[in-house]
Structures are given as C-alpha cells and as structure tokens.
Amino acid sequence: MDLTDTPQEAEFRARLREWLAKALPSLPDRPSPDDWPGRRAYDLGWQRTLYDAGYGEVHWGAEPAVRMIFLEETEKAGAPYVGANFVGLLHAGPTIAAEGTEEQKARWLPPVLRGEEVWCQGFSEPDAGSDLAALRTRARRDGDDYVVSGSKIWTSHAEVADWCELLVRTDPDAPKHRGITWLAMPMDAPGITVRPLRTLAGSNEFAEVFLDEVRVPVANRVGAENDGWRVTMVTLSFERGTAFVGEVVACRRVLGELALAARENGRWDDPVLRRRLGRLNAEFRALWRLTQWNVSDSVPGVGGSVFKLRYSHARQELYEAAAEVLGDPAALDLEQPWVLDRLSSLSYTIAAGTSQIQHNIVAERVLGLPKGR
C-alpha cells in the first residue's frame, strides 16, 4: 500500500503545477451560467489550451493515477473543469476509442481533444429512465441511413452540442437489451427539435430532444446493429470511474471554507454544528482514499457504485451543513454562496443511475444476491 507518487507521477505533477501557474492567469473571465454560447466557447477554449500544452488526451489516454493527479491539481489550482466537454471527453469519446472503427476514431476524436466539437448524451427517455433498456426511440433502416423517430429527455448540453451519442431501438421484437443500437447523431440534422428544460436551480442545464424522421448515416453506428447495450455498458463504466476526483477535492475545499465562515459568524461555537463538520471531514477524507484505492485497482468497476452511492449522499450532506453555517435568512438567499450548490447537489442521487439503482447493482453484482423485484 503506497500513497506516494512514483518518480514519473511526481514529475508529471510538478510539470503540471508549473504550467498551471503560468496558464491560468491569462484565462478569460468565466461566463455567466445562463450564457450558453459563452459557456461553450469558454469550455472549448480551455480544452484547446490543454491540447496545445499536451494535456488534451489525459482523460482517456493516460494511466488512471496520472488522470487522478491531473484532476486533483487542476481543481486545486482553480482551473475550469470539463464543462460542456463532459460527454465528449468522458462518455462518447472513450466509447468511440474503445469500440469505434479507425475511420470513426479519426473523424470524431481529434475535434473533441482539440476543443472543437461538443457532444451530448441521448440515452434517457420519458418512459425509460432507471429502466434505460426500455427505450423506444425507433430507428428504421433506409438505404445507407437510419431514420430515427422518438424523443429523449434530460439531455444535458443539448442546446450547444454538435453531436449526440444516441441510443435507438433497431429491433422491436428482440428482448429489450438486444434490440438497441448506438449512433452518433449530428445535432444539425433536419427533424431535431431541442426544447430546453428549466432545472429547479433555475438554469437550463438539460433539454428535451424530439426526433422526427431524422436521417443518421449507417456509417455513424458504433458497434454492431443491436449490440448497443454492450457498447453502452462500456460508456457507463467510464461514468462511474474517476469522473468525480476533482469534485471530491472541491468538496474538501468547500468544507474548509465552511469552517472558516462558521468561525467568522460565531456558529463554530455550536458543538453540534462543529462536530457535524468534523464528521464531514472524515467522510471526504475517506472518499478521497477510496478514490485512490479504486484508481490503483487493476479491475475497475466494482468500486464505482460504492463510491457513487456514498459520494452523492456526502455531497448533499455537505451543502445541508452549509445551510446550517449560513443560518437565516442567508441559507434561503440565492445570492449567498453555497445556496445554488445546495440545490444542484440534489441531482447527484438521481443522475447517472439513482441511489436505489446503485444499491441494486451493489446487491446483485457485488454481493451476488438473487435478482430482485
């Protein structure tokens, strides 16, 4: 059990720190959360900067330990996170890298790495959420195209995406997991309507996407026809991997800020609140160690659901504690720090597989309990 950097890791970390110290001051100002074109430009610009400095591929090319150092150091330095590039860098990109043909990789991967194209994820549907395999969006073959009709929902970043990794049903008669196909759909194709949905935090993070006879070339299919479920599982295993490293670092920083704020406003003298913050310190230390443990594990996957369950809960507890630190009426004032974060933390036990579904996964796939009902 070794928690220290190898010489190569230490060198990578030192070089990265040095570069961040030089690169970050010249970054443009962060756009407002409602300015989608601005956010797109900002996120792509940051990815381009990383690419030019040789860090473009760190999310899927590098060793997990190196990726972890990258996420840790960039977060500590206050650098932007992947933002609108999330799906391109962490979902669609790795899927194409693992399952795509040489031509597909050459077409789609470089623009993601160079910060030129944004991807979104069109998996969930109104009637297919936790039961993703129940999806009904239809794709019928017509010559060299699939003709796609149906609707997707909760599609993050759909408004500014160039591409959508889309799950469609190609064989309605097969058992539900066996009739699904993975397609890359250009978002400017005729027949696509994007209707933004407002989140409870007031922002337009995600959208409904209506598909009416949209033509997607067969050449845009990744993996075989009707093999999309397996291709998707590859994607989901990335989703539950190292994606949260930066966030755990950020949560630990927020926790420190909460302690300082509580000392400032006198609430630190309340032993109940103080101990609650102490316990959160234990929680996030443990989550940090669990990340290091999972990253060091040669077989990824199993640790992911355990981590996601605990982390999503801990993040919500963190912002509940923040509300206690703020007190009244600050805790109810959207202008105050952490109040919006408290709202957005509510999505963590829902997005990317709800906590209930994660418990099912742990019970059935890790503990080997009989399939539930």
Place this chain on the structure above:
Amino acid sequence: MRFQLTEDQRALRTGVRELLTARFGRERLRAAMADAPALDRDLWRELGDAGFFALRLPEAAGGVGLGLPEAVLAFEEAGRVLLPGPLIATQLAAGTVPGAATGETVVTDVDTGGTVEWLAAADVVRGDAEGAVSVRSVDPLTPLHRVPVQDSGAAVDVPLKSLLTAAEQLGTGARVVELAVEHARTREQFGRPIGAFQAVQQLCAGMLVRVEVARAVVYAAAVTGDPADIAAARLLADEAAVHGARDCLQVHGGMGFTWESDVHLYLKRAWVRARRPGSVTECEELLAAGLLAEAG
C-alpha cells in the same frame, strides 16, 4: 501511487486468516464464552508463536519487523473472528513488557480509566487500576472493570490503539456483511430467498458501502499515521461495525435475536470497542479543528 495490498500483504492476510480459522473457529468461539473471564492461554501462546504480538517488533529485537499496515491487516482478521483478549495492549507492550511478544505475558492497559478490558486475566496491568470494580459486561467475550477516570496523561499510544481498534471494527464490519448475505441467499420466504427482496438487498448493499469506505480510510491511516486520518478511520470503522451488526441482526429475523446465533456477539463486541479511548466526540472535534488548521 499504488494504493492496494502488495503481494506480501495479501500473503500475510491469507496466513493470518488461515491460522485464525484453524485455531479459533466457531467451536472455540463458543467455548471461549464459557471460559470467560479466563483467557485461553494456549491459544494466546499459539498466537505468540505465530508472531501476532511481535509483528511490529524489529527483527533485531526478535520480532517480525513489519509495519503498521501489516498490523492493521492482522487486527482486521482478529476482528473478523472476534478473537478475544487484550490483543492491542499486548501487541503494543511487546518489546517493553517481558513475555508479551511471545504470548507468555498477557498485558492490559488502564489508560484514562473508565472502562478496562480483561483486568483479572492480565499478568501485567499498565496504569493505575486501584479501586477497580467488576462490571457485568454486555459482551460475554470481554470482561470489563470500572476504574476511576484518570488524567489523560496516563494514556499510552491512544492514536495507535484507536487505529488498531478501527482495524478490528473493519474486520467485524466485513464479516457481518458476509453473514447477512449468506443468510439472505439461503433463507426463503414467500417462495424465494429473502435476498431477492429489495428491502433486504438495500440493507446488505448499505452495509457493504460502509465497510468499503471505512476500509479505504483505515488502510490509508495505517500508511500515513496521520492523526486526522486515524480519527476518520475510527469514526467510519465504528459505524461500519456497529451499524453493520445491527443490520445483520435485522436480516436474520428472530434467529438474530437468539443467544444461539453469533450475530449478537459481533454487535456486542463492536459496542465495547466503540467506547475505547478516541471516542466519537473526540474524533469529530479533532477533525473539526483540523479543518480550521488546514484552511488557514
């Protein structure tokens, strides 16, 4: 960074597990309940022969010469099988108290007083046990005495003991998940194994999550020796063991409420360990103060 067990650490864990399974199986566990408050001295010497107490003693001093991570792995195994006795005090006394390393001498510590484990059975008592009164221990496998509370200056190696306690709790937490899962797979109601019911699955999955999160921080604390890591390890491991044993009891239904089942033994031991020095309040306060110190 390679934060996983090394080959040697895996081998050590397997070795300790095999030794304990062979020499302290279920029959020995139930027999030990009849023996208490006496300690099985043969078993104690066998542990000594196997190097359990001399694990961290330098080779030059006749020990095994291993480190804290290895000690944590060994105590985790002890916690899995509910190995009785003042194991931690005796291991920490190896090299200082003659005979402790070999298992000839059983050592217990008074530390800050309050509760002392295995006072009557110990050959050497470190600290002042004046005025000790026997308590009817909730745990049939841990005799307890009440001793007047003393100045914290009297305590020996509290963080280290807290970490090894966390390791024992981790072992107990991991074992009770296994017991719950075994039962949930085999016990049938409504025509199917109870483990097919989601409510039961969620209990078991929750237990596993607590254990695996605790494991990461217990092992990390063994590597860093950092007091904040140790406090975090203790908090999470106590929770994994105590909450886990209660959930395990629930999964066992009426069977879990019997003396005959072992489940209560895990819960009771977890309760005893959870009250050792380095309590919840102390750990939480230490971690809270750490936040201010780190954030500047």
